[in-house]
Amino acid sequence: MSLSKPSGSNKRKITDEHRQFKENRELQYFCSEINNKILCLICKSVISVPKLYNIKRHYEQHKSKYDQYEGLLRQEKLKEFLSGYKKQQIMFTKIPQENEAAVKVSYVLSELIAKHSKPFTEGDFIKTCLIKTAEIICPGNLKAFQNISLLRNTVAERITELACNLSNQIKIKIPTFEYFSIACDESTDIGGTAQLAVFFRACDMEFNIFEELLEIIPMLDTTTEEDVFVSVFKLLKKYDLHLEKLSSVALDGASMTGKIKDSLKEKKRMKMLNINFIGHISQEQDVSVLSDPMWLQDLHGRYNEALIEFKFKIAREKSNYNSH
Template sequence: MAKRKVYGEHREFQARWEAEYMFTEVKGKPVCLLCGESVAVMKEYNLRRHYETSKKHKDRDKNMDTEQRLQKVEELKRGLKSRQALFTKAKSQSEAAVKASFLVAEEVAKSARPFREGEFIKSCMLKVCDAVCPDKRQLFSNVSLSRNTVAERVNQLSTNLKEQLVEKGKDFIAYSLAVDESTDTTDIAQLSIFIRGVDSSLTVTEEFLALRPMHGTTTGQDLYEEVSRCVNEMGLPWEKLVGLTTDGAPAMCGHRSGLVARIRERMRDENVTEELTAYHCIIHQESLCGKALKMEHVMTIITRAVNFIRAKGLNHRQFKAFLGELDTEYGDLPYHTDVRWLS
């Protein structure tokens, strides 16, 4: 004989069980109105056993007649509904507070501000709330914006964006990479990697893929290992790589040991027949144009003038005042750099 299954018996809650055993039905499950516990199987024997043996509500309704029991059931059902509504409201408010926390953390990250700015923002929010809607102060107080919370929210947002990019990468029919390496204010080399991919519907996705700190050397082999690790983490096949954009540094475009040469060697090892197209990074276009047009005599004079203006604070202040008097479009100029000349 086949074993009986609960879902196949079509058991339904009986209205008489409310008065007899103080039970009601909540989302398809019998729930005791006296203690709030639910019974796994909707069966009269189980409800009666719980009603007669539970120590939490023993003898609580022993002396009630039928009418009193019905009144008690209705009172307990109203109490249960109010508790459920309160729980739903609290849950909704909690979800709203978490969502608000994520929104503020996203704005903090976009503006490149320190994570501790969240506490300052919350302080401003509470002051505005006291002036505009003081009755809603508790809702604003529930929004957690401590330094650790903002850092955790930003990390979760970053992880989610990476997961979305990985999912999009699975549909790429071709993609290209752009790589640039610069040194930050703490003398740590930072390798920036960008990706541009296209899927079968010709939808182009261009995103910042990774920022990898390089604490040691920055040779072509070091750059290749970081780029290769990033590509493998994304699950991108090498045969779909069609382009690579770098600057003109030897570590990037060296013919033997540069990043471009090593990636081409890796693609040959992967039996990729398509040729990798290497591009020169367009962020250096001003410097490249100056060198290609042989305007060193002009660039040298301009560089000397810029350095004279920015070398001393007095010169800089006087120059800015002069531009203000002329009502020029630009009110200042940066230091001269070979990489980003006046860009």
Template sequence: MTFSKCVCLICQSAIAIPKKRNVERHFRTIHGKYDTDFPLKSELRKRKVKELKSQLSGQQSFFTQTSKAKVATEASFRVSHIIVKNKKSFQDGEMVKEAFVEAADSLFRDFKNKAEILSSIKALQLSRCTVTRRCEAMAEDLTQQLWTDIRDCDCFSLQMDESTDVSDTAQMCIFIRMVFSDITTKEELLTLLPMKEQTRREDIFQSFKNFVEKTQLPVYKLMSITTDGAPAMVGRLNGFIAKCRQDDDFPDFLNYHCIIHQQALCAKMLNRKEIMDVAMKIACSNRARSLQRRLFRAHLEKADCDHSELLLHTDVRWLSRGKFLQRFRELCPEIKEFFRVAAGHAEYTQLNDGQWLLDWAFLTDLTNMLNDLNLELQGKDKTVINMISSVNAFKRKMKHLSSKLQRHDLANFQNLASELEMQGKAFATFMCYPFREDAEVDSLASQIATLFHLNSSGVEDEILTLQADIELKSRAHGQFWNLLTEVKYPNIRKCATSLTALFGSTYLCESAFSHMKIIKSKYRSTMTDEHLEVCLRLAVSSYCPDYASLTDSIQCKSSE
């Protein structure tokens, strides 16, 4: 009997209602000769029944093995996904399996079914080739999910940047932000385009154009492209953006220079060379020679400091400047003491110059504020509105702090206040909130209409209607723009959708390059471009592979 049904051992037929008379009727009607050929209670009958039972068990065991193989296959997909999301090598699957077996031997030592558990673990398919195939299949599944969303979205924007991998191949990374009818968004890796030869503006454009034609990317939905502001990307006549605008397949889109890049460029103007040069010379002199570095570490250990050594700073990673200056300031007393007792060091009179120390403390405070702004601009799902609001807030904060400094209020300048104490001296727009009564409707409508190619008078009417809508005003928080209906506010809704689509930076590309440097390292420098894209997509995607569907699509086998 199986699943509440009686199964005939002779003909494998199932009897729907498991009652004795139904079984007897089936036997006498279909298999009446069995009583003659195999007499009741005879040895011949017993042997025949045993043989039939054995056949049924074999058939059932086949299906059980198939089910176990299917479970093992799905598990191998899941483990492979974790391996690649953590940017590990394909061959690490064998190490994971070995560790799993060793751990299970201890964890399940007192379990009655320990042998069955170990058998299931050993059935996992995690060889290097298998993990590679699993990752290729999962990446293809994620790509299909992405293209389904691209077809369904109302509009999208792109951000793109280029960097070289460890084998000196230029990789053009492109991310997409899709906006759907309910004004929700998704950000995903669109593609990674390897550029084997030159990376001139025409090469970048041709590579992207080939991708558009090959994949049938619906560029008519394109709202904006965000780049890093390099001449090859934004050259007025022949840059990548200019070539896209000259191509009839592309719509009239917006383009942005990454706001984070702009903020970094502005921050570099705060150079204060006379401070940085001295601090860098001291740090480099300690770090350049092994003996001096060991002696300085021993000196800090004796002084029971919180830090073990100085940091280094490079202009490429400009965010390190704030951390470098902060660490230098915290260790300044120990640095001066080390220079006093150690022989062979140049004298740095600036470390005892009160004005220089004040300038240094001020630079440290201001650089830390710039670092905080930069970090605030980073991250996923940041819209242009969010980023511009952060920049505007920072500008207002700077004006406010300037007036506080003139009043000798140093509450926001902790390092400067500390230095003065040691020396003994005393010392956000309409799209954010559309219901402001002082909003200039004419000017606002004109700007929106020009930017998004809308009818100015229609936008004007909608703004006035919106500002008088009491119900919407009471709900002006969260996903506010989704409350506007397409019938009543077509222009403003299109404006909100377009703004939601815009990338304000190339943060996702820069973040992806960090993943890429780990994935394609000097130990995996022969990795193909195809596998690099597979690994990168699995590492950064927010989609989850459809494990069940992937498992059903292949022939499941257990590991030998």
């Protein structure tokens, strides 16, 4: 008659024994229980099996050197080991915090470089200034300033990430906008490529004004009326900006005005572009095409006048209602 072998699931595991670490072993074998693991305070290695035999066998490696400590000397040595371990853990915690601060400073300074239209290489000069300042004012924190990365490629990456984040924020806010206007400016860069800058201004139900540069579109081939038209309306589709909410288009000059006007007249061609939200414009007059560069200020002035009149009307109607 053959005996069946016990299944693997019935084997006893060390974790199932729920062994308790005795405090007197700290002083006796210079080990301590940290995060449910037995750690040798001498060599900082983990004793995998928390049994007395394994702890004692591990201590045998250091016995000849540390058995000489007895009584108060041994207690002081244990305190020294525990204090050293805690300092080591604090150091490892402090390093990530310093690195996080250095990365944050790198983003902030990269944003300032972009806002002031400075070349990316300015980052190296700024870092040199920071280090020289730290050497005089706070030499103890010099290493933290040295950890700030402001290399040309790093600054370029930081600015790209910030731009992507801004684009995502715009997409989140767009559904709350009631009306919007765009301003287009065509210019040529140092390489001879035409660049079409599209600015965006909108307001929500609470009359909060939001404006931002949507995108700079490189016109790689030609800048005909069709090229400008397709580029602008593809950009509006990208950001899910519906034409029924478009109140005005501001342009930089007569040539651009003609391009947009001619495109708006050709409603049939707009349908051929397969842009879902195109088709709301029945006449050219439905969208105001302006060439005045001060359109934003004019719009803001009209908004303030309308807001005052609107508040006055509400107050008057409220007063009439209370009188009844």
